[in-house]
Amino acid sequence: MKTHIITYGCQMNEYDTHLVRSELASIGAQFVDSIPEADFVLINTCAVRGKPVEKVRSLLGELRKEKEKRGLMVGMMGCLAQLEEGQQMARKFGVDVLLGPGALTEIGKALEAKSRFWDLSFREELTHHLPPAPQGQLSAFVSIIRGCNHHCTYCIVPTTRGPEVSRHPDLILRELEQLKAAGVLEVTLLGQNVNSYGNDQPGFPKFGQLLRMVGQVGIPRIKFTTSHPVNFTDEVIAAIAETPQVCRYIHLPVQSGSNRVLRRMGREYRREWYLDRIRAIKEAIPDMVLSTDIIVGFPGESEEDFEQTLSLYDEVQYDSAYMFIYSPRPGTPSYKHFQDLPREVKVERLQRLIERQKEWSYKKNQQWVGRTVEVLVRGSAKDEGYAEGHDRGNHPVLIPAAQAPVPGLYQVEVKQATPHMLFGEVVGAQEAATIPLVMA
């Protein structure tokens, strides 16, 4: 079976694609890079905002033509597959295989089935699954917890991915050992809310303890995403500070700077709590690089509320931010109860926020000029003559390609900075990749 997988959405989806791909490889699937070459096209879907949903709808339309022409088999997995909205699409476009985010381990059975195979259950096997290490990669993801127990009123994820289930720490450590043996230099621990790790299973370590255990494995760089401010305890901060392998980068979604909006979003904290967490982080690790998620134009957000977001932005001084326009998602409480704001208002606020973020990113990036940072070089950059990578603060860094001929870790002196990028020169190679990698 010649299979082509198309992945939308977050890093969790990328990890799930890897998981399904390795299951398919174990039953002899071959992988191809385009739809015309494939006998089976599998779409890993995202439902968090309207845009990725619409992309899947139009892709399914195209694939239906191929189905009719040459009997192409079509599969849909991930968050949209779990929702009525996705299932309606699947019925309309004749999707053969439909797997919710909890049923991915069923992919083998789905392909053996002679007729349509839909599974939307949450299977325990997934939590006990150990995917093989990807080959030829310097960075990898490891899922530590699935699902989310929060109930943010705008968010569809608790519906699609269900409640929190932590993976056994022994399994996580075994997966990390495999990755280390495969030459991986950077691992990102994944979960909808990694800080809740262990809270659902008596006897499991808490997230801070897990970070210390993961540090012991000896992979040089550990990152984690994503975090909820409510669960970002002092113990987590201490574990980060005391585990040198943990990168100096935290992504801490705030969503809004206004207490009125935070309450309507169901975020379970106030602005003051969030700012106290930021204070504690900066006190423990002064060089910490910070990013966030912000939703602009949540229903009922006034100009004054939005200005509170801008002022919080100035107080925290984020290095970067992912900024989203509120997207009403059917099935969420905010969709049901609140009136969406006019699009012009949302777009205008987003533009103002992007401007503010650019100013801070520029100022913050300038502070790195003249300093030496460790860069994990991935390969050639789009900009000709440069190699690209990122430092321990997750800044993208460009280096003259001739100075970093193979992927790996390099010591780099930062020479220049823009709002989006650092430019540097190599002052020493710390650890070149031990696996044969070809520059892309």
Ligand code: 5AD
């Ligand atoms: N509209 C816009 N952004 C959303 N996010 C989640 N749900 C929505 C929505 N309905 C954003 C949040 C979250 C990130 C992953 O996506 O900022 O942190």
Ligand code: SF4
């Ligand atoms: Fe969604 Fe909130 Fe859970 Fe994040 S914490 S996945 S935004 S419900």
